[in-house]
Amino acid sequence: MALGIFLTVLKVIGKVLLWILVILLALILLILFLPITYNVKLDYEEGNFEVLGRTGWYFLLVNFPFEFRDKKFRYKLRVFGIPIFSSDKKTVKKPEGKKKVKKGKKENSTNKKSKHTNTDGTGKTTKEVHSDSGSKKSKGDRLKDILRDDHIGELVSVILDALGRLLKLVLPKKMEGTIEFGTGDPYTEGKILGCISMFYGLYADKLTIVPEWEEKKFTANVRMKGHFTVFALVIIAIRLFRNRYFMKLIKTITKK
Numbered sequence: 618m619a620l621g622i623f624l625t626v627l628k629v630i631g632k633v634l635l636w637i638l639v640i641l642l643a644l645i646l647l648i649l650f651l652p653i654t655y656n657v658k659l660d661y662e663e664g665n666f667e668v669l670g671r672t673g674w675y676f677l678l679v680n681f682p683f684e685f686r687d688k689k690f691r692y693k694l695r696v697f698g699i700p701i702f703s704s705d706k707k708t709v710k711k712p713e714g715k716k717k718v719k720k721g722k723k724e725n726s727t728n729k730k731s732k733h734t735n736t737d738g739t740g741k742t743t744k745e746v747h748s749d750s751g752s753k754k755s756k757g758d759r760l761k762d763i764l765r766d767d768h769i770g771e772l773v774s775v776i777l778d779a780l781g782r783l784l785k786l787v788l789p790k791k792m793e794g795t796i797e798f799g800t801g802d803p804y805t806e807g808k809i810l811g812c813i814s815m816f817y818g819l820y821a822d823k824l825t826i827v828p829e830w831e832e833k834k835f836t837a838n839v840r841m842k843g844h845f846t847v848f849a850l851v852i853i854a855i856r857l858f859r860n861r862y863f864m865k866l867i868k869t870i871t872k873k
Contacts, residue, residue: 649851651675652844659794661837759869763862772862779857786845786853792823794839799829806830 657670668685683692693703754762763769800806806828813826820826824839857863 647675649848650846652846654844655842657789657841659837659839659841661835663836756869756872759872763866763869766862768862772860772866775857775860775863779853782853782856783850786849787843789841789843791842792820792839794823794837795825795827796839797827797829797834797836799832799834801831801833803830 651674653672653674655670655672657668660667660669666685668683670683672681672683673679678697680695680698681692683690685691691704693705694701763772766772798809800809810826810828858867
């Protein structure tokens with residue numbers, strides 16, 4: 618009888634653990650493969666620049682609207698429609714009182730300073746002696762060693778490849794709008810249009826470029842939409858961090 622109850626309890630616990638694992642696996646897959654979407658609107662006219670945008674995940678389950686208007690950046694994060702943090706919340710500054718330095722603490726700091734400035738009979742301070750005797754290279758010297766390394770070309774290639782993949786991933790999939798510009802000089806305007814036409818394949822059927830030949834002018838009204846997945850970001854990161862020279866660079870930068 619007792620053995621049967623024990624086995625039943627183990628069976629129930631096993632089912633509960635199995636469901637927990639299934640739920641965790643489902644959450645991980647959702648986080649990795651459900652796209653993060655964004656929608657941005659840019660407006661510029663007569664020196665007035667405005668940005669309105671929104672980033673969302675899982676049908677706006679996580680919603681992050683933001684805007685730049687009147688030279689101020691505002692944002693708000695909502696999860697399940699509940700505000701988590703916002704730029705509208707004003708932080709209350711605590712009144713700054715006069716700092717009182719106790720006599721004992723002041724003497725201690727003086728003693729500590731004197732310890733660092735004591736000499737060892739050679740005319741050098743204790744700090745200088747330690748720095749002369751230390752064999753560790755500075756961060757700047759270690760970075761110079763990496764730049765002089767024979768594999769610097771491979772490191773640059775890996776970094777540029779990761780940046781290219783990242784840009785391709787996050788750049789807008791849909792773009793539309795109009796850009797009007799004028800320099801007031803037809804010759805200069807023609808040269809600019811010639812340079813822009815080299816990239817026609819990138820903005821064809823997306824942006825309308827309207828030249829203004831007689832006056833100086835620049836207005837822009839552009840809307841962009843895009844999406845990407847966390848899984849794609851992870852793949853880019855794995856490819857980058859698998860390179861030993863990049864890891865050496867990271868260790869050099871983060872090491873004190």
